[in-house]
Amino acid sequence: MYRAELAHPADLDGFRHAVRCALALKIAPVEIDWGLAGVEQGLALASPLPQCPDAPAPKVARRFVELAELVICHSDPLRFRLLHQALLRLQAMPRLLEDRSDRLVDRLEMLAKAVSRDRHKMRAFLRFREVQDAQGAHFIAWFEPDHHILRLNCGFFIRRYASQRWTILTPEASAHWDGSALTILPGAMKTDAPDSDPLEAIWKTYYASTFNPARLKVKAMQAEMPRKYWKNLPEAALIPELIGGAEARMTDMIAPATAEGAGTAETLDALKALAAGCQRCPLHAQATQMVFGEGPADARLMIVGEQPGDQEDLAGRPFVGPAGAMLDRALSEAGIDRARAYVTNSVKHFKFQTRGVRRIHESPNPAEIQACRWWLDQERALLKPGLVLMLGASAGRALLGRAVTVGKERGRPLGLPDGAPAFLTVHPSYLLRIENAATARAEYSRFVEDLRVARALSEGL
Ligand code: URA
Numbered sequence: 364m365y366r367a368e369l370a371h372p373a374d375l376d377g378f379r380h381a382v383r384c385a386l387a388l389k390i391a392p393v394e395i396d397w398g399l400a401g402v403e404q405g406l407a408l409a410s411p412l413p414q415c416p417d418a419p420a421p422k423v424a425r426r427f428v429e430l431a432e433l434v435i436c437h438s439d440p441l442r443f444r445l446l447h448q449a450l451l452r453l454q455a456m457p458r459l460l461e462d463r464s465d466r467l468v469d470r471l472e473m474l475a476k477a478v479s480r481d482r483h484k485m486r487a488f489l490r491f492r493e494v495q496d497a498q499g500a501h502f503i504a505w506f507e508p509d510h511h512i513l514r515l516n517c518g519f520f521i522r523r524y525a526s527q528r529w530t531i532l533t534p535e536a537s538a539h540w541d542g543s544a545l546t547i548l549p550g551a552m553k554t555d556a557p558d559s560d561p562l563e564a565i566w567k568t569y570y571a572s573t574f575n576p577a578r579l580k581v582k583a584m585q586a587e588m589p590r591k592y593w594k595n596l597p598e599a600a601l602i603p604e605l606i607g608g609a610e611a612r613m614t615d616m617i618a619p620a621t622a623e624g625a626g627t628a629e630t631l632d633a634l635k636a637l638a639a640g641c642q643r644c645p646l647h648a649q650a651t652q653m654v655f656g657e658g659p660a661d662a663r664l665m666i667v668g669e670q671p672g673d674q675e676d677l678a679g680r681p682f683v684g685p686a687g688a689m690l691d692r693a694l695s696e697a698g699i700d701r702a703r704a705y706v707t708n709s710v711k712h713f714k715f716q717t718r719g720v721r722r723i724h725e726s727p728n729p730a731e732i733q734a735c736r737w738w739l740d741q742e743r744a745l746l747k748p749g750l751v752l753m754l755g756a757s758a759g760r761a762l763l764g765r766a767v768t769v770g771k772e773r774g775r776p777l778g779l780p781d782g783a784p785a786f787l788t789v790h791p792s793y794l795l796r797i798e799n800a801a802t803a804r805a806e807y808s809r810f811v812e813d814l815r816v817a818r819a820l821s822e823g824l
Contacts, residue, residue, distance in 0.1 A: 433515075631656070646713070707739065
């Protein structure tokens with residue numbers, strides 16, 4: 364029996380070196396006990412795995428490398444052995460990974476999926492708290508992942524908060540970014556993180572104002588935001604109260620009023636799956652996820668906005684934030700059932716600038732809009748809607764292929780370059796920005812009127 368030592372639980376480089384040696388010396392997966400350097404392992408009598416610096420790299424498909432990067436982060440202690448087994452079998456069967464009915468392949472895929480989910484949860488549910496020290500603002504967050512995903516996520520947080528100083532504490536390790544260099548430090552305890560900060564009030568207000576009981580069912584909410592994370596989310600303190608008052612608020616609301624970037628697909632679901640890995644423009648790098656369109660595949664009305672906002676980016680769904688609430692209200696007044704429409708955006712990754720740890724929306728530029736047309740055009744081709752309703756100038760540019768002045772072209776039937784019927788109106792976030800109450804009311808009514816016309820056009824009336 365041999366003992367192989369790794370520098371940390373997700374040490375892919377260490378694993379790579381050791382496993383190359385095991386393959387070269389024909390040491391079977393069951394003969395290796397994997398563990399962490401400096402941590403006592405079960406088998407005291409095991410000999411250290413020999414070092415073979417010249418062992419050749421085994422030939423593997425790119426998919427194996429992608430799988431290994433995720434699987435190595437899983438908390439399953441057997442992950443190293445499973446990867447070693449797969450490597451061994453890949454030498455004789457290079458296309459092994461294409462066979463999902465193979466038990467080993469299936470197990471690796473499941474492990475990778477669990478790690479991907481955990482990685483996403485950390486991106487969505489991590490909340491920084493601000494502390495002031497001698498060098499100014501320092502943002503600190505506590506997070507308890509299920510798997511060893513901290514290092515996997517560091518690049519994401521560096522891109523998102525490149526100019527801030529931040530530290531993410533987890534029980535296994537901590538990551539510290541000083542604005543130019545990343546240091547991985549030992550794990551910490553929850554008590555090492557600050558308890559609360561002034562940003563909590565902002566999160567809470569924001570969350571309460573955008574909580575929409577009509578769409579955000581408690582069950583769905585719990586699935587997306589497992590209880591485990593609630594304790595670290597300032598806004599989660601409001602959840603019981605929000606759920607409790609949901610019905611009353613609902614009445615209130617109603618009463619006043621591939622190649623990583625290419626690929627085609629034959630269904631909207633398949634297109635969405637393909638688009639999830641899109642890297643056609645740089646926006647994918649800082650966004651949490653691609654926010655694809657949603658709605659029935661036989662929708663007559665296709666509604667196109669600009670791009671996901673902060674809340675859409677976290678939820679992975681279009682128009683679920685403040686602009687979405689405004690849109691929903693106006694749609695319902697215009698007699699349009701949102702559930703019967705297909706709702707999407709011209710650009711499917713959130714573009715923003717960070718201020719502190721807040722993310723401020725930034726409009727997409729023509730190149731980003733053009734890059735994302737790859738998906739929008741396919742959504743439209745699959746859906747074949749009776750009418751495309753464009754909300755705002757970015758949607759106008761994306762679909763008409765030219766700059767538009769919303770004030771001049773809104774409210775009347777238009778044709779897309781391929782002749783498809785279209786209609787342009789303002790974006791609901793324009794309505795949210797109007798400060799004068801009388802103007803806001805008048806503009807809102809005009810918006811609802813536009814939607815009524817759009818509805819009639821989409822129904823062919
Ligand atoms: N604004 C948009 O244009 N789309 C969204 O999904 C949300 C806000």
